[in-house]
Amino acid sequence: MSRQVHVCEVLVVGAGPAGLVAAYRAAQSGKEVTVVDDNPDAGGQIWRAEKQKSSSAEAAKWFERIRQAKIQFINGARVYEQPAPGTLLAENDNDVYELKYQKLILATGARELFLPFPGWTLPNVLGAGGLQALVKTGLPIDGRKVVVAGSGPLLLAVADYLKRSGANVLCIAEQASRTRVARFGFSLIGNVGKISQAMKLRGQLSGIRYLNGCWPVAAHGEEQLERVTLQQGERTWAVECDYLACGFHLIANVELAQLFGCKTQNGFVTVDDYQRSSIADVYCAGEITGIGGLELSLVEGEIAGLAAAGEETSARALFPARDKQRKFAGALNRAFELRSELKQLATPNTIVCRCEDVTFERLQSSESWRAAKLHTRCGMGPCQGRICGAAAEFLFSWKFESVRPPVFPVRVESMMDE
Amino acid sequence: MADTVVVVVNGVLVTVPVGSMVSAAILKSGVPSFRRSVSGQPRGPLCGMGICFECRVTIDFEPHCRSCQTVCQNGMDIRTDE
Amino acid sequence: MTSPTYDVAIIGAGIVGSACALECVNAGLNTAIIEAGIIGGGATAAGMGHLVVMDDSEAQFALTDYSCRLWRTMKEELPRDVEYESCGTIWVAADDEEMEEVRRKERYYNERGVTVEVLDAQSLAEAEPNLRRNLIGGLRVPGDSVIYPPCAAKFFVDRVRTRGADVFIGKKVTELANDSVRLEDTTIISAGVVVNAAGSWSPTLTNGIDVKKRKGHLLITDRYPQFVRHQLVELGYLKSAHSVTADSVAFNIQPRQTGQMLIGSSRQYGVESSRIDQPIMSRMLARATEYMPALSKLSSIRTWTGFRAATPDKLPLIGPHEDGKRLFLATGHEGLGITTSLGTAKLLVDQIIGRESQIPIESYLPNRVAQEPAHG
Numbered sequence: 026m027s028r029q030v031h032v033c034e035v036l037v038v039g040a041g042p043a044g045l046v047a048a049y050r051a052a053q054s055g056k057e058v059t060v061v062d063d064n065p066d067a068g069g070q071i072w073r074a075e076k077q078k079s080s081s082a083e084a085a086k087w088f089e090r091i092r093q094a095k096i097q098f099i100n101g102a103r104v105y106e107q108p109a110p111g112t113l114l115a116e117n118d119n120d121v122y123e124l125k126y127q128k129l130i131l132a133t134g135a136r137e138l139f140l141p142f143p144g145w146t147l148p149n150v151l152g153a154g155g156l157q158a159l160v161k162t163g164l165p166i167d168g169r170k171v172v173v174a175g176s177g178p179l180l181l182a183v184a185d186y187l188k189r190s191g192a193n194v195l196c197i198a199e200q201a202s203r204t205r206v207a208r209f210g211f212s213l214i215g216n217v218g219k220i221s222q223a224m225k226l227r228g229q230l231s232g233i234r235y236l237n238g239c240w241p242v243a244a245h246g247e248e249q250l251e252r253v254t255l256q257q258g259e260r261t262w263a264v265e266c267d268y269l270a271c272g273f274h275l276i277a278n279v280e281l282a283q284l285f286g287c288k289t290q291n292g293f294v295t296v297d298d299y300q301r302s303s304i305a306d307v308y309c310a311g312e313i314t315g316i317g318g319l320e321l322s323l324v325e326g327e328i329a330g331l332a333a334a335g336e337e338t339s340a341r342a343l344f345p346a347r348d349k350q351r352k353f354a355g356a357l358n359r360a361f362e363l364r365s366e367l368k369q370l371a372t373p374n375t376i377v378c379r380c381e382d383v384t385f386e387r388l389q390s391s392e393s394w395r396a397a398k399l400h401t402r403c404g405m406g407p408c409q410g411r412i413c414g415a416a417a418e419f420l421f422s423w424k425f426e427s428v429r430p431p432v433f434p435v436r437v438e439s440m441m442d443e
Numbered sequence: 444m445a446d447t448v449v450v451v452v453n454g455v456l457v458t459v460p461v462g463s464m465v466s467a468a469i470l471k472s473g474v475p476s477f478r479r480s481v482s483g484q485p486r487g488p489l490c491g492m493g494i495c496f497e498c499r500v501t502i503d504f505e506p507h508c509r510s511c512q513t514v515c516q517n518g519m520d521i522r523t524d525e
Numbered sequence: 526m527t528s529p530t531y532d533v534a535i536i537g538a539g540i541v542g543s544a545c546a547l548e549c550v551n552a553g554l555n556t557a558i559i560e561a562g563i564i565g566g567g568a569t570a571a572g573m574g575h576l577v578v579m580d581d582s583e584a585q586f587a588l589t590d591y592s593c594r595l596w597r598t599m600k601e602e603l604p605r606d607v608e609y610e611s612c613g614t615i616w617v618a619a620d621d622e623e624m625e626e627v628r629r630k631e632r633y634y635n636e637r638g639v640t641v642e643v644l645d646a647q648s649l650a651e652a653e654p655n656l657r658r659n660l661i662g663g664l665r666v667p668g669d670s671v672i673y674p675p676c677a678a679k680f681f682v683d684r685v686r687t688r689g690a691d692v693f694i695g696k697k698v699t700e701l702a703n704d705s706v707r708l709e710d711t712t713i714i715s716a717g718v719v720v721n722a723a724g725s726w727s728p729t730l731t732n733g734i735d736v737k738k739r740k741g742h743l744l745i746t747d748r749y750p751q752f753v754r755h756q757l758v759e760l761g762y763l764k765s766a767h768s769v770t771a772d773s774v775a776f777n778i779q780p781r782q783t784g785q786m787l788i789g790s791s792r793q794y795g796v797e798s799s800r801i802d803q804p805i806m807s808r809m810l811a812r813a814t815e816y817m818p819a820l821s822k823l824s825s826i827r828t829w830t831g832f833r834a835a836t837p838d839k840l841p842l843i844g845p846h847e848d849g850k851r852l853f854l855a856t857g858h859e860g861l862g863i864t865t866s867l868g869t870a871k872l873l874v875d876q877i878i879g880r881e882s883q884i885p886i887e888s889y890l891p892n893r894v895a896q897e898p899a900h901g
Binding site for chain 2: 101
Binding site: 108392393396399400401405406409429430434435436437438439440441442 | 810
């Protein structure tokens with residue numbers, strides 16, 4: 026089968042906020058820019074469905090700018106291999122694209138961290154961002170009872186969105202203690218934009234119980250979720266609900282960066298002031314350099330786009346804004362650090378690897394991630410360890426191995442040269 | 444131009460807004476689970492962003508399609524794992 | 526720091542080393558097994574777990590047939606995660622010359638008591654509907670099976686542990702003498718006999734072993750139950766496995782209990798890197814899709830490489846490294862390590878304790894003269 030060759034000067038992988046603004050800046054600087062993304066439409070997670078129906082002024086502004094700019098979009102295509110320097114392969118439902126570039130910007134974003142607990146594999150137990158994504162793409166939620174749980178500011182954003190969409194959000198169970206979250210709140214002082222955001226959110230969320238030091242210990246149901254047991258301190262109680270939207274903050278999608286050999290630390294790509302990774306001509310922006318929220322992703326994206334286009338002076342002008350956002354990011358991640366009690370949630374029979382149905386007790390007797398993979402097949406399924414791997418790292422402190430193509434499952438024919 | 448799309452989920456017609464993903468149509472149809480895991484447990488979408496592979500169903504006779512990443516088209520034939 | 530004397534110390538807990546350890550323990554020998562990495566983490570992890578009788582030579586047939594019988598005897602004790610599946614093999618003939626080979630194999634196996642069935646084009650298509658049309662036929666060997674080897678190695682190691690052997694995992698051997706082994710942490714393990722079962726690493730532990738790495742590639746698909754029912758191997762496989770210098774690929778596909786399929790195979794000499802060689806992967810998949818066109822649209826989840834331990838005459842080294850000395854070898858199994866691990870264990874222990882062997886051992890002795898293959 027033939028491949029579609031596509032040549033550009035700057036290739037951006039990921040059409041979330043960081044990738045979009047990077048593409049915009051590079052295009053404005055006169056470069057031929059292409060953006061490739063697995064989702065059917067641009068926006069990533071935070072701006073999912075924003076293009077069609079904008080709920081955020083900031084998103085609307087950027088989408089309008091991008092509409093006017095000369096940027097090529099390749100949607101619904103997953104990047105899976107680097108066959109030669111300066112070339113990436115991406116597969117969509119019918120074709121394989123051979124993407125040739127001079128500069129590469131990776132803005133592959135983040136995914137939720139899922140921790141296993143009894144019943145977490147039941148239908149209608151989803152990620153917090155997961156349920157939000159489903160509602161944004163057509164799931165009717167009107168009148169449905171939802172428990173939001175896990176950790177991170179995402180829970181607030183999700184609860185807010187679900188409430189506005191008509192859901193009956195019963196509570197938000199945040200594992201971080203009240204003190205930690207309050208300290209985070211204080212750290213917003215000095216960041217006016219964030220305070221008003223936070224206050225607006227608080228207003229909208231009034232009426233929803235926000236429980237600190239609280240987490241799910243079990244989900245119950247026959248064929249699907251019927252109720253959730255929550256724990257706070259000594260107290261446990263059951264809540265009947267239709268959906269459990271549960272995610273324990275975010276981890277970075279660094280697989281493609283790892284395929285390139287980019288230096289990473291603690292699960293994030295190491296970049297210099299111009300968002301350059303350790304690999305020549307590969308820039309990284311957004312959550313893959315550190316979980317830091319929307320504003321940090323935007324300014325990193327702008328810097329990467331400008332730097333990739335050779336506009337270093339303009340890029341430098343944005344450094345102070347980035348520094349400011351990075352302080353916020355630091356506070357964010359400290360506040361929502363995961364407590365060790367969460368390691369005790371899984372019981373021996375709790376599934377850890379959902380692709381291969383590997384239970385916690387089978388993993389307990391493995392001495393490393395590699396041994397676990399070999400002897401239990403944990404991480405050998407289609408998710409390629411994206412769901413179970415981070416959980417296993419949290420539970421057992423295992424270290425990961427390197428990445429091989431295909432970075433994402435693709436058709437057999439896509440692994441064949443022409 | 445219509446603002447809804449009609450798909451078939453396990454033989455039953457389901458109407459959804461244009462631009463909806465197949466996952467939404469399946470949940471709307473009331474089917475309790477999307478697929479069975481390797482040991483036969485009921486499963487449904489988890490991540491909503493195309494990386495967990497738990498939302499896979501057979502679409503137009505092609506197995507292993509991620510329903511959360513597939514936009515509904517008129518007449519699509521969608522089958523869950525039962 | 527010294528440790529108690531063992532009767533046998535085995536280096537390498539791959540399928541061969543661990544099978545040898547089990548046989549040692551069963552023979553009443555005080556046994557230690559030492560593994561630098563993960564149990565079953567070398568070629569054992571990388572290869573296809575195909576349990577197959579082969580007929581490249583009398584010696585190869587004897588060892589594979591003996592071993593397959595041993596596997597069948599062991600079948601009931603194997604835990605679920607070893608995934609023993611008696612799916613059988615079909616050797617696929619694409620032209621008249623290969624169909625001649627089918628008939629030759631039929632005669633050969635019939636003479637030696639191995640049940641086989643010749644398939645014509647129609648019965649081949651019925652047995653494997655996803656093979657392309659216009660193949661000539663094949664040879665079905667129902668007694669062949671498939672397993673998941675890392676769990677078999679782990680099962681053997683768990684067994685030897687419960688039967689009193691000492692198991693050293695994550696311990697690298699830095700020096701091998703005739704009666705002792707020095708580990709990286711300076712521990713010395715002394716033993717009456719030391720066995721080098723380190724697969725493609727065996728030459729680094731013992732000088733002068735003619736074992737070379739032969740790289741292979743594999744790909745695993747998502748679940749497509751019943752897409753393939755037998756292990757399918759093209760008959761050109763033998764033509765490529767004969768070559769000692771050229772890179773080669775051949776159609777070789779295995780169904781797993783999960784419904785996933787392993788697609789292989791490739792052979793390269795003189796390559797040290799474990800990175801995927803895209804041109805080889807591509808050729809391998811092209812070959813596979815020639816035989817099974819519908820494979821091309823299926824979802825592939827992972828690819829990987831591994832190194833077989835290859836000898837010049839394609840037979841393993843089983844026996845003393847030098848006459849009369851106490852260093853034994855159990856290595857050089859190329860692509861048949863999984864199958865012949867059990868036969869190797871028997872022959873090794875036969876020689877250690879002076880027990881009569883069930884098959885002639887001369888062809889596998891390390892100090893043999895290289896034999897010509899039976900045909901080809």
